[in-house]
Amino acid sequence: MTVIRLALVDDDPLVRAGLTLMLGGAEDIEIVGEAADGAEAEDLVDRASPDVVLMDIRMPGVDGLTATERLRSRRTPPQVVVLTTFHADEQVLRALRAGAAGFVLKDTPPAEIVAAVRRVAAGDPVLSPAVTRQLMAHAAGSALDGRRADARSRIAVLNDREREVAVEVGRGSSNAEIAARLFMSVATVKAHVSRILARLGLNNRVQIALLAYDAGLLEENGH
Incomplete structure (x- = not known):
């Protein structure tokens, strides 16, 4: 079994705790670190080399969009999945244009978030045709x-x-x-x-x- 190395980036510690509970039970996912903003996210990626980063898009300091652009421009970038409360807004679109592999809503059921992480780690986007049309x-x-x-x-x-x-x-x-x-x-x-x-x-x-x-x-x- 290949273990997916996952990093969590969100400025809300309760959200990070919830994601840890939600994703920590999956045998093939290892949470290798957490960050509270985009600047910390870059340091975390340097240290922990995650396969996938679950990235909140709205954070103080360096936001998720900027962090996504920086991470995806690296020579060996991690996959990025954007966390958002909105289905289709300009920030999400810009993150996708910058190379994010998709997005999930913060109220997405746990099993679907786990599935999204697995799909992205396998190189597949996490946008359904319906969501693509909406975007x-x-x-x-x-x-x-x-x-x-x-x-x-x-x-x-x-x-x-x-x-x-x-x-x-x-x-x-x-x-x-x-x-x-x-x-x-x-x-x-x-x-x-x-x-x-x-x-x-x-x-x-x-x-x-x-x-x-x-x-x-x-x-x-x-x-």
């Missing part, structure tokens, strides 16, 4: 015009097949669903996704989805 709808009202031209210029480096895969990722489709829809093997889909990430300088599927949305690819393809 996209929110993004539509948040200064999209400036991002549209930039996103289109970045997407232009992809070939037609890669663009098709990017659209499917933007819809929240799994690799198996993409394979069935585009008549290719799951291994080929994985290869395309890896190539898209490399060519666009991105580090997870959530960022592909947001860029595809910003570029208008989902609208052009009937979504």
Whole structure:
């Protein structure tokens, strides 16, 4: 059994205590440390080398967004899951654009938070298609015009097949669903996704989805 090294970052000690109780019972999760703000989080990651950081987004001092950006820009970054009380707000979107693998609400049932940590540790995003669509709808009202031209210029480096895969990722489709829809093997889909990430300088599927949305690819393809 591979043990997932998890760090908890929240300015509320009661929240951290609750998360410790909630997650400490999972045999495959080891809580390697806690931090009360983003600056402490960076020190904690230096010391404990967690696989996953559960990060509160609103904290005094260095907030969770800034800490996420700093952690994800490292040479060997931990995965970051954002903790929030809101489904879709600008802070969450910015954290996802910075490389967070997803977010969970603070009132999420314990079993779902455990599952989210496991999925992220395995390299999978924790955004369901429904949540992805909700985020996209929110993004539509948040200064999209400036991002549209930039996103289109970045997407232009992809070939037609890669663009098709990017659209499917933007819809929240799994690799198996993409394979069935585009008549290719799951291994080929994985290869395309890896190539898209490399060519666009991105580090997870959530960022592909947001860029595809910003570029208008989902609208052009009937979504």
